[in-house]
Amino acid sequence: xxxxxxxxxxxxxxxxxxxxxxxxxxxxxxxxxxxxxxxxxxxxxxxxxxxxxxxxxxxxxxxxxxxxxxxxxxxxxxxxxxxxxxxxxxxxxxxxxxxxxxxxxxxxxxxxxxxxxxxxxxxxxxxxxxxxxxxxxxxxxxxxxxxxxxxxxxxxxxxxxxxxxxxxxxxxxxxxxxxxxxxxxxxxxxxxxxxxxxxxxxxxxxxxxxxxxxxxxxxxxxxxxxxxxxxxxxxxxxxxxxxxxxxxxxxxxxxxxxxxxxxxxxxxxxxxxxxxxxxxxxxx
Numbered sequence: 001x002x003x004x005x006x007x008x009x010x011x012x013x014x015x016x017x018x019x020x021x022x023x024x025x026x027x028x029x030x031x032x033x034x035x036x037x038x039x040x041x042x043x044x045x046x047x048x049x050x051x052x053x054x055x056x057x058x059x060x061x062x063x064x065x066x067x068x069x070x071x072x073x074x075x076x077x078x079x080x081x082x083x084x085x086x087x088x089x090x091x092x093x094x095x096x097x098x099x100x101x102x103x104x105x106x107x108x109x110x111x112x113x114x115x116x117x118x119x120x121x122x123x124x125x126x127x128x129x130x131x132x133x134x135x136x137x138x139x140x141x142x143x144x145x146x147x148x149x150x151x152x153x154x155x156x157x158x159x160x161x162x163x164x165x166x167x168x169x170x171x172x173x174x175x176x177x178x179x180x181x182x183x184x185x186x187x188x189x190x191x192x193x194x195x196x197x198x199x200x201x202x203x204x205x206x207x208x209x210x211x212x213x214x215x216x217x218x219x220x221x222x223x224x225x226x227x228x229x230x231x232x233x234x235x236x237x238x239x240x241x242x243x244x245x246x247x248x249x250x251x252x253x254x255x256x257x258x259x260x261x262x263x264x265x266x267x268x269x270x271x272x273x274x275x276x277x278x279x280x281x282x283x284x
Contacts, residue, residue: 027099030097030102031104035048035050035107044086044087045083058097060097061082089111092107093105116190117139117142117185118190119139120138122181126197129227131171142164142165143159143185148181149170152172175230178195179196200273203270203273204227205224208223209221209224217258223254227270231270232268232269242254264281264282
């Protein structure tokens with residue numbers, strides 16, 4: 001039969017109730033579950049919320065050995081707000097101490113100031129105007145950077161984990177010649193000394209479409225070829241108007257000038273040379 005611990009409790013030989021009250025548990029050290037946020041500036045002074053258990057009656061809080069200022073404590077011991085102390089950059093252990101002992105560790109990362117990029121060189125320093133040249137830029141603080149060649153974004157930019165170099169592929173140039181290479185990071189910009197030179201490439205011209213039109217001019221045309229960046233066009237010695245070239249340098253668009261009736265030569269001229277379109281253009 002179970003002992004009656006209700007209105008008529010069973011007493012032991014010493015006249016005590018062995019079932020009530022229960023013996024108290026010894027005090028337990030605090031338990032840390034998280035620090036929010038998990039990072040902050042090396043100067044400290046930012047508020048960090050500590051989440052855990054037993055976080056009341058705190059006697060000290062340590063961030064990598066540096067004491068934090070306790071701003072507030074939840075009476076339930078679940079939350080405590082502290083002001084992070086200054087510390088060198090890096091990840092440090094955070095602990096809480098009460099009269100019952102010292103907690104387990106949670107990590108907190110001190111982040112140094114974000115510095116603007118610096119660049120020292122690009123390799124290679126030149127390549128075809130069509131783009132597609134793999135390049136490497138060396139410097140410092142390049143994390144998160146993008147690269148512009150004469151204002152045109154490079155493709156496939158990847159930054160080394162050290163932030164001291166990046167690689168990518170040149171975009172097509174707008175024409176032969178030297179362009180400014182700019183590295184842009186979240187902290188600033190820097191220009192590569194010497195920039196990058198797009199080499200002049202001799203153009204080729206395969207076709208003109210259409211290959212005929214009125215002598216009064218005004219016929220829109222397309223010339224297909226290669227290396228047409230920065231090109232101009234003459235038909236029968238007269239310059240075409242509205243000339244534009246697609247970024248790949250393989251298509252050139254324009255409008256015919258007025259010309260003499262008959263077949264006239266079509267010549268494309270770039271910084272890399274000239275090319276004559278086979279068959280020319282027929283004015284009717």
